[in-house]
Amino acid sequence: MVMKGKLKKFFGRFYLAVIFLFLYAPIVTLIVLSFNESKYRGRWGGFSLKWYVGLFEDEAIMNALATTLILALLSALIATVFGTAVSFAVNRMKRISKTVFMSITNIPVLNADIVTGISLMLLFIAVRYSMGFSSVLLAHITFNLPYVILSVLPRLRQINSSTYEAALDLGASRVYAFWKVILPDIMPGVLTGFLLSFTMSLDDFVITHFTKGVGVDTLSTLIYAEARKGIRPEMYALSTLMFMTVFILLLFYNRKKEGKK
Numbered sequence: 001m002v003m004k005g006k007l008k009k010f011f012g013r014f015y016l017a018v019i020f021l022f023l024y025a026p027i028v029t030l031i032v033l034s035f036n037e038s039k040y041r042g043r044w045g046g047f048s049l050k051w052y053v054g055l056f057e058d059e060a061i062m063n064a065l066a067t068t069l070i071l072a073l074l075s076a077l078i079a080t081v082f083g084t085a086v087s088f089a090v091n092r093m094k095r096i097s098k099t100v101f102m103s104i105t106n107i108p109v110l111n112a113d114i115v116t117g118i119s120l121m122l123l124f125i126a127v128r129y130s131m132g133f134s135s136v137l138l139a140h141i142t143f144n145l146p147y148v149i150l151s152v153l154p155r156l157r158q159i160n161s162s163t164y165e166a167a168l169d170l171g172a173s174r175v176y177a178f179w180k181v182i183l184p185d186i187m188p189g190v191l192t193g194f195l196l197s198f199t200m201s202l203d204d205f206v207i208t209h210f211t212k213g214v215g216v217d218t219l220s221t222l223i224y225a226e227a228r229k230g231i232r233p234e235m236y237a238l239s240t241l242m243f244m245t246v247f248i249l250l251l252f253y254n255r256k257k258e259g260k261k
Helices: 001-033 051-056 059-091 095-110 111-127 131-159 161-169 174-203 206-211 220-228 235-260
Strands: none
Touching: 001 235, 051 059, 051 235, 059 174, 059 220, 059 235, 095 111, 095 131, 095 220, 111 206, 131 174, 131 206, 161 174, 174 235, 206 220, 220 235
């Protein structure tokens, strides 16, 4: 019986190790290649930081990185503001209206990105809208909105609406009551919606590819354009820095969360 328990524990750990190996082996390979002196992936030329130096000297990569971060931040902020307001309105709808609205909201989430990208591109062409940074921003706000609504609405259902109504009865305006009574309670959902929108926008390629204009490049579209002739090692360095930034932020967040407990 003891032997059976040990075997079960061993296979459980082995299975977990295999899962983590498949998840992180490509990332470890990427990190190692970012320090490779040689430009060729199949040959180790020694340890070097020249690709990191070259990264910050490459104007095309830096412009694409700046565009990506500004686009993700702006689209996430605007989608969070509008999505929170819409969620508050939907929460006060009648049951049938709410069901219809939520069904419509779920369509973009379940829809393929390529369908959303092509439909938005056709819309911009139909209304003769000049495609550039603004068209990509509008497209990102559009596909981020459902994620914010689906993050905030469950929090709104959990709060007691009597406190909001009591604030109105005491003379508070609707905006003031929402800001002081409702928003603090739904803030975890709002932050979740913002972070999800930021991540989705940062990671998106398909919708950006179909709605961007000439001269507008994000990291995903720049890498796609370079993939035909071979990805430069500077991209390995950039990916490594992005991974380490997220990893360090998660460590600080988890330590802070454990400290509060």
